[in-house]
Amino acid sequence: MKKIVVVDDDVNIRNLVKGLLMKEGFMVFTSENGREALGILEKEVCDLAIVDIMMPVMDGYLLTKEIRKQYDLPIILLTAKGQIEDKQKGFESGTDDYLIKPFESKELIFRVNALLRRFGKSSETNINLGSLYINKKGYEVKFKDKTYLLPLKEFELLSFLASHPNQVFSRAHLIEKIWGLDFEGDERTVDVHIKRLRERFAGIDEDITIKTIRGVGYSLEVN
Incomplete structure (x- = not known):
């Protein structure tokens, strides 16, 4: 219950x-x-x-x-x-x-x-993609031997994309999944969080790339 x-x-x-x-x-x-x-x-x-x-x-x-x-x-x-x-x-x-x-x-x-x-x-399982490991229960992200504790929405965004590798999601879809149906901000919120994730993992994410699909949205791709 x-x-x-x-x-x-x-x-x-x-x-x-x-x-x-x-x-x-x-x-x-x-x-x-x-x-x-x-x-x-x-x-x-x-x-x-x-x-x-x-x-x-x-x-x-x-x-x-x-x-x-x-x-x-x-x-x-x-x-x-x-x-x-x-x-x-x-x-x-x-x-x-x-x-x-x-x-x-x-x-x-x-x-x-x-x-x-x-x-x-x-929350069902953890995620392993190349050098990326995500512990959903502990809200931890590891690239190789380094552990990151991300702000909640960055973590949820990365986890969602990593749960669906090589799939393309529109900004509107990501807003609905991560921020909820009642979120009244604009879709640039997604762009800001994607930019922060890229900056955090710059230079160490050879296996994983968050790609911008022009006119559509974003995809986390395994190299």
Whole structure:
């Protein structure tokens, strides 16, 4: 049974979300603030977190950062805010998805199941391609004997491309897979992250090349 922690200072929202998730067969833990939620995560191995942004003691952005530092699970930020700046801050904090209140119950369940499927697939195995080794559980990347700890989105982007070597993906497809359906930035975000990856591994990636396919997108190719 999958375990989900729901963090919201509004008891009505907590109970609503808990009820929806329990009907779908999930085990649900609830908390009214970030500190309480971290206490739950110390005791329970959870598969996903649903986190409200505006909370006392520890807001959702800070809680998301703390979860990212310590645990390997997807996060949905739940908030009444819809401005692009708030979404940007949420994704920069490390959230995987973003749902604005009020929301349809079916949409919440759809997003929860989609994230669990996506995260489960991405965590199944490690990746070995030539001199490249990716440890998905430990968020480590190794080229030959050197280990790199990448920022989350760079890691996810590299892992996704490496999971599908020699396949070409459009920028829009990569945005959807790495940043989520609600990301409202432009496709240049992909270009920036690709550039950073190339700079990190410049001169040592003889076996692996991230190629730009003009007019289409990117492909990680094994030489």
